[in-house]
Amino acid sequence: TIPEEQLNILKQLGRWTHKHAAAIYGTRAGIPFVNYGGKSALSKDGKTLYLYVYEQKPELQLRGLVNHTAIKEVSVVGDASAKVNVKSENGTVQVDLTKVNFDQDVTVIALTFAEVLRWTAPQDTEVTLKSVLDNKLTGRALGQIASTLHAGKNIFDNSGLTVDGLETKLPSSNATNPTVLKWIKDHAEALYETGKGLPEGHYEGLSALSKDRQTLYLFVEGKPTGPIALKGVKNGVARIRVVGEGSMINHEIFNKLYWSSIPGIIYIQAPAERLDKNMTVIAVLLDAPIQLYREKVGAIENNL
Incomplete structure (x- = not known):
């Protein structure tokens, strides 16, 4: 017999795959992470882009889509009644998710184009500390902070920011977004x-x-x-906590085989009541400088 917990997982997987069949069967490799900061897939004819959304958030952003003006329709797979608006601004496609009923596991957004989707490496737009501080759209400002840090550019170097946020003296003005400033200090x-x-x-x-x-x-x-997944980290985990809030959070490691050099997957539980309303930061303290497991694996070009 199958344990009840495993049976429930199989039932949920069956529910999700049945609902999102169009975004699974017959699909092929999606667009690069630099174009969409998440997982994606393309339909067999290359005219529909599927975006897999693991969080409930207000919008998605895509960059470097050459023929973004050819978007015919944006929909939520498995939910015909959903309303999704999309607009292009300075070369960035913004998908509004504020009226979406998110799937309990993973929501799938479908962008259908009039022609085969084409993309290129997005042009880097200059992000300055002042532009971030003065941005009235808090979510986008914090997204810019995260994106620039992820890419290796730190706009806070020599800015007056301190390691603990105390006695921070950033160049603020009447135009500064106070919510962004507080988030930075926290x-x-x-x-x-x-x-x-x-x-x-x-x-x-x-x-x-x-x-x-x-x-x-x-x-x-x-x-x-669901849990936040971290893959390919060879280190041991000393502790995990929520930045700015201080509390420790639990994690579990799955799929680690004692005889294999491949690390297990770290699943981090992030309780909803501890999440920051604008953007949460999770600090994972390791037992040594990070070491990553990198294995060269060819991408699946066709999921037939």
């Missing part, structure tokens, strides 16, 4: 002298590493629909 340890984040494939989101490379900071947008 999460200063994840911003002060931190560097480039994890390569693609280890974490479904943006990240940064401390100067000694022993603390990994995970930026979490919105409300995750």
Whole structure:
């Protein structure tokens, strides 16, 4: 007999695959992480882009889509009544999710194009500390902070930010967004002298590493629909906590075979009541400077 817990998992998997069959069967490799900071897939004809959303959040952003003006329709797979608006601004496609009923596990957004989707490496737009502080759209400002840190650019170097946020003297003005400023001070340890984040494939989101490379900071947008997964980390985990809030949070490691050099998957439980309403940062303290398991595996080009 199958244990009840495993049976429930199989039932949920069956529910999800039945609901999202169009985004699973006959699909092929999606677009790069630099174009969409998450997992994606393309339909067989290359005219429909499927975006897999693991958090409940207000919007998605896509960059570097050459023919973004050819978008015919945006929909939620498995929910014909959902309303999704999309607009392009300065070369970035913004998908509004504020009216979406999120799936309990993973929501799938489908962008259908009039022609085969084409993309290119997105152009880097200059992000300055002033532009972030003066941005009235808090979510986008924090997204820019996370993106620049993840890419290895720290706009807080020599800015007056302190490691604990106390006695911070950032160049503010009447135009400064007070919510952004407070968030920066509350999460200063994840911003002060931190560097480039994890390569693609280890974490479904943006990240940064401390100067000694022993603390990994995970930026979490919105409300995750399940545990946060961290893959390919060879280190042991000393402790995990919520930055700015201080509390420790639990984690479990699965799929670690004692005879294999492949690390298990670290699943981090992030209680909803401890999440920051704008962007949460999870600090993962390791037992040594981070070591990653990287195995060269060819991408699945066709999921027939």
